[in-house]
Amino acid sequence: MNVLRKILFPFAILYGFITTIRNFLFDKGILKSTSFDIPVIAVGNLSVGGTGKTPQIEYLIRLLSDKYKIATLSRGYKRKSEGFVLADSTSNAEILGDEPFQFYQKFPNIQVAVDANRTNGIIQLLSQTTKPEIILLDDAYQHRKVKAGFYILLTAFDDLYSDDFMLPTGNLRESRSGAKRANIVVVTKCPKNLSDEKQQGIRLKLKLKYGQQIFFTFIDYEDTVYGSQDERVEVKDVKSEAKLLLAGIAKPKPFFDFLKNEKDECLTFPDHHHFSENDLNEIQRKAQNKKIITTEKDYVRLKDAGVISKLYYLPIKSTFINYQQNFDTTVLEYVKRQFV
Structure with a gap:
């Protein structure tokens, strides 16, 4: 303390x-x-x-x-929208928040909604044609x-x-x-x-x-990191090469410890961080054309924030x-x- x-x-x-x-x-x-x-x-x-x-x-x-039939209802922390929002094909991390958008992308068979007023959010979900x-x-x-x-x-x-x-x-x-x-x-x-x-x-x-x-x-970490266009690289191969590790989560140390070697650089941002153009430029500069490995939550924000080459994410599960x-x-x- x-x-x-x-x-x-x-x-x-x-x-x-x-x-x-x-x-x-x-x-x-x-x-x-x-x-x-x-x-x-x-x-x-x-x-x-x-x-x-x-x-x-x-x-x-x-x-x-x-x-x-499942629905998730989150506050949508740091989103740029207001009130009740039900995820659809026009949604992104800025509209929903990073974690709800992650749910929406990974589980297309469920409903994903955000509302700071959870009572109203549930009422709105139950008023949909397809009710959870x-x-x-x-x-x-x-x-x-x-x-x-x-x-x-x-x-x-x-x-x-x-x-x-x-x-x-x-x-x-x-x-x-x-x-x-x-x-x-x-x-x-x-x-x-x-x-x-x-x-x-x-x-x-x-x-x-x-x-x-x-x-x-x-x-539990997966054995594979994933990039755009379904590109996949085995974690054992990623661990041995020089790379940039990037995390904007509350406690990034376990993520870094799992992947890093002595040649790596670790870059940390605040939890739920919205990446600016300056941030993207810094990331690319520090990566120096090496692979960038980030968390799944950060990936859903980064891929919509701008063009970042060689960007991959490592999924986790409980x-x-x-x-x-x-x-x-x-x-x-x-x-x-x-x-x-």
Whole structure:
């Protein structure tokens, strides 16, 4: 914790008090929450960014989309549009935001929408000619005006909410007690070989309430990087050559560590960064005609920002260390109960 954050400790206490009162008012029904007649699954975190929401949403899409009509609803962070937008062939990352546009490109059989007002967004989705049967709310754990039927709370292995503190001293958006709303807690970005003993230690540390389930996942990288016109290069070949690694995500270190060698240069931008012409020129200058490898989220912004040669992205996915079938069964049983 740096000095400035320590100085701001009184504001963290005040912010924690305000969010606690807000949650109390929603819990008691004094502030209104709207519920809906279809399954609504909210995925989010207590902290600010970096827990792996996007691969978790994509996991749920893969789990559910073969059986049900799925829609994702996101805020569309840093998009240049306003209000409710339903993705179509004219959409891009500036209109939808990078993560929703990534969903739209990867999963053409689902509906992708953005709206800062999640209640209105769900109402608009249900007014479409083709109505979704399930709505996945992206980063909506604190959006209490919607009462989701099922909550999945993410916390990163190296930044557990139990070790954190309220903003601005820490990174928590609300107090640790907010975890009690979760049906499932997923500890993300774990080491692949996390032992049963260490998993049990984290269970005890998070102090889950009776009935809450906990699962452990790691970020799994694909064996191939992808470019335009379906160009593909094996990761083992990319790792050995000199290249520029580029990331505009909350926590880029694991991405860099997975790909880099001593000949590489790493270029970092803020999360959800909109690339300017100066940025593009800097990227090309530093690349010096070498391959540029970026994250999938950055790729959807960069490919529309301007012409960048030799640009590739490395897809990731969330993989369960164990008990994946239990997670799948819990989610599917919740969905099935809503159709009875």
